[in-house]
Every structure is written in C-alpha cells, then in structure tokens.
Amino acid sequence: MKSYREELWFNVPNRRGFINITPQVEKALKKSGVREGLILVNAMHVTASVFINDNESGLHHDYEVWLEKLAPHEPVSQYRHNVGEDNADAHMKRQVMGREVVVAVTEGKMDFGPWEQIFYGEFDGRRKKRVLVKIIGE
Numbered sequence: 001m002k003s004y005r006e007e008l009w010f011n012v013p014n015r016r017g018f019i020n021i022t023p024q025v026e027k028a029l030k031k032s033g034v035r036e037g038l039i040l041v042n043a044m045h046v047t048a049s050v051f052i053n054d055n056e057s058g059l060h061h062d063y064e065v066w067l068e069k070l071a072p073h074e075p076v077s078q079y080r081h082n083v084g085e086d087n088a089d090a091h092m093k094r095q096v097m098g099r100e101v102v103v104a105v106t107e108g109k110m111d112f113g114p115w116e117q118i119f120y121g122e123f124d125g126r127r128k129k130r131v132l133v134k135i136i137g138e
Contacts (some may be wrong), residue, residue: 004032004135012052014126015073016093018060019059019120021131022126025103026110026131035108037137040105041118042100045129047090052112067093067123082105089126104135 006028008021025041043050053059071092074080081086101118104111120131 001136001138002034002037003034004028004034004133006031006133007118007130008133009118009128010122011128012122012133015090015123015125016064017122017125018063019122020055020117020118022055022110025118026132029105029108029110029135032135034135034137037105037135039103039105039110040100040102040132042132043094043120043129044132047087047094047122047124048129048131049094049123050100050131051098051119051121052101052103052116054115055117055119055120056115063097063121067096070096077137087124093123094121096110097123105135124135 003005008024010019012019025039029039041050068083071089076086079090081088122129
C-alpha cells in the first residue's frame with residue numbers, strides 16, 4: 001500500500017472566506033501515484049473547516065449569512081471563550097461545517113458526485129493555516 005502526505009497552506013486576508021481546494025488535492029493525488037484508495041483532507045486548525053459541496057457563489061453567500069445567524073461574531077462578550085480572544089464564533093462555525101472529508105479514489109481520480117468540490121472554510125483568518133492531505137491506497 002502507498003501512503004502520501006502533503007500540507008496545503010492558506011492565508012485568507014479576511015476574517016472569513018471559502019476557497020475551492022479541489023485543484024490542489026487533485027495535484028496531490030497525481031503526485032501520490034495512488035489509483036485506488038482514499039483521500040483524507042482535514043483542516044489543522046480549530047477555526048477552519050474542510051467540506052464538500054457545490055462551487056456556486058450564491059451558495060457560499062448563503063453559508064456566510066446562515067453561519068453568522070447561527071453563531072454571530074458580535075457582540076464578542078456573549079461568549080465565555082472570548083475572554084482575551086474574539087474567535088468563539090469561529091470555533092462554532094467550524095463545528096457546523098466540519099473538520100474533514102474523505103474521498104474515494106477510483107482509477108486515479110476522485111470519485112465525486114455531480115457538482116461536488118472540496119472547500120477550505122476560514123472563520124478566523126488573517127494568518128497562515130494549513131490543511132492536511134493524506135492519501136492511501138494502491
């Protein structure tokens with residue numbers, strides 16, 4: 001069995017944002033040489049997320065609005081975690097959007113349904129963060 005590991009690094013200039021990382025994961029898959037197996041993609045920070053969905057700007061806007069209603073950033077005083085910090089909402093947004101995804105690899109390609117893409121979700125940006133890509137298989 002082959003095993004391949006790569007880190008992707010991001011520095012989102014805003015507090016929040018969504019980045020389509022499908023092309024970077026596809027490149028890692030090619031480098032791995034795996035033809036049949038699994039890919040784990042996970043955010044290595046507790047205020048960021050990795051998820052699969054449609055690459056559609058309206059949906060991304062809707063996520064932003066919905067997540068802000070679920071866990072509003074302000075007032076920061078509403079959160080106990082925010083004593084000395086201001087990112088409690090980012091932890092909650094990450095919890096909702098998820099830490100990682102697993103994608104099947106078939107014949108050297110990611111086995112996606114229609115419209116599926118992999119995204120990095122940032123909820124407390126303006127600093128460098130990483131995503132782990134781990135690929136195993138034959």
